[in-house]
Amino acid sequence: MGRRARLLAVGFDEPLVVEHFEPTQPAPGQILIDVQACGVCHRDLIDRAGRFPWMQLPITPGHELAGTVVAVGEGVTRWTLGDRVAALHRDWCGSCTACERGETSLCPSAFHVFGLLVDGGYATHVIATERAVYRLPSNLNAIDAAPLHCTAGTAFRGLSRAETKPGDRVLIVGANGGVGAAAIQVAKRLGAEVVAVTREQTHADWLTQLGADQVVVDAGTSFHKRVGRPADIALDCVGSPTFNSSLRSVRMGGCVVVIGNVSEARASLNLGLVIVNGLRILGSSGATAEDMAALLALHEQTPLDLSVLRHSTVGLEKAEAAQRAVQTGGLRGRIVLDLSG
Numbered sequence: 001m002g003r004r005a006r007l008l009a010v011g012f013d014e015p016l017v018v019e020h021f022e023p024t025q026p027a028p029g030q031i032l033i034d035v036q037a038c039g040v041c042h043r044d045l046i047d048r049a050g051r052f053p054w055m056q057l058p059i060t061p062g063h064e065l066a067g068t069v070v071a072v073g074e075g076v077t078r079w080t081l082g083d084r085v086a087a088l089h090r091d092w093c094g095s096c097t098a099c100e101r102g103e104t105s106l107c108p109s110a111f112h113v114f115g116l117l118v119d120g121g122y123a124t125h126v127i128a129t130e131r132a133v134y135r136l137p138s139n140l141n142a143i144d145a146a147p148l149h150c151t152a153g154t155a156f157r158g159l160s161r162a163e164t165k166p167g168d169r170v171l172i173v174g175a176n177g178g179v180g181a182a183a184i185q186v187a188k189r190l191g192a193e194v195v196a197v198t199r200e201q202t203h204a205d206w207l208t209q210l211g212a213d214q215v216v217v218d219a220g221t222s223f224h225k226r227v228g229r230p231a232d233i234a235l236d237c238v239g240s241p242t243f244n245s246s247l248r249s250v251r252m253g254g255c256v257v258v259i260g261n262v263s264e265a266r267a268s269l270n271l272g273l274v275i276v277n278g279l280r281i282l283g284s285s286g287a288t289a290e291d292m293a294a295l296l297a298l299h300e301q302t303p304l305d306l307s308v309l310r311h312s313t314v315g316l317e318k319a320e321a322a323q324r325a326v327q328t329g330g331l332r333g334r335i336v337l338d339l340s341g
Helices: 042-048 149-161 178-189 201-210 243-247 271-276 289-301 316-328
Strands: 002-006 017-021 030-040 064-072 084-087 125-129 133-135 169-173 193-198 214-217 231-236 250-258 280-283 310-314 334-338
Touching: 002 316, 017 316, 030 316, 042 316, 064 125, 133 289, 149 178, 149 231, 149 250, 149 289, 169 178, 169 243, 178 193, 178 201, 178 231, 178 289, 193 201, 201 214, 231 243, 243 250, 310 316, 316 334
Parallel strands: 169 193, 169 231, 193 214, 231 250, 250 280, 310 334
Antiparallel strands: 002 017, 030 064, 030 125, 030 334, 064 084, 084 133
16 A cells, blocks of 8 residues: 555645555556655646646646656566666657657657656655656665756756856856756866855855855846856756846856746846847756766766755655745755655
């Protein structure tokens, strides 16, 4: 018998319901995962708010899960019993143009999206398609691994797509969140100079300890006036509230990578600024399995401090409180649900 937290209705009027359930056996092409941990991400709140109209209800939230394969369906070739795995944002078909280019996170045929179209990781057991997860090394515990893809993996993919190189000046907006805290460490390991932007002074010393060379405390609309020398790359982990200040923070020919989308408000865009300054604007979705392998190799070479990506660890019964805490904001990293007990 397993346990899970269920979202029964869109919105925050009804709390998540923790219940017992009987895990099902995997169908052909699927695996059953014994989940040890799952991160609580801001996207879980976006899902819950109903901003994706195709979300299936009732559903178990959570896309930052890590665990062990305990059953495999017919035809599965990638995994065997006992393999340690963690979730990608979704699966991929393997035969479309994007997949053939290796851009599997851009596959238009993927349907297995944890917490939206299929049950996610706020549960002791999860069914996944065999391409919806990536392999974990034996020395990485589940609590650290659960949010790794959505934090350090997302940061690594965004910085890679922006072609970050040694000596680049990288601006990280929303640096105290899970992705931002990871991005500081990843950017430093790629040889970059890092400027971290946060709303609260209380985070400044901590961000410096993570490796930021400069910390700017700003409400989000005017940090471009305070960063000094323009950045080569801005990694925006917030979205519309900070987007225009991010644009104004990069040099001519610079790049803004948009990762965050915490507000429903649409961002306005000064096209003249983009044209005259020859700016690049990139959207960066979740990392691929290959991205994660490269990130884990970087971690093996110069270890990331994964403990700082975690604000706290709580049990499944605290899932509702954890989402409310994320909604309030101001956390340092992720809250992780410990499902191992």
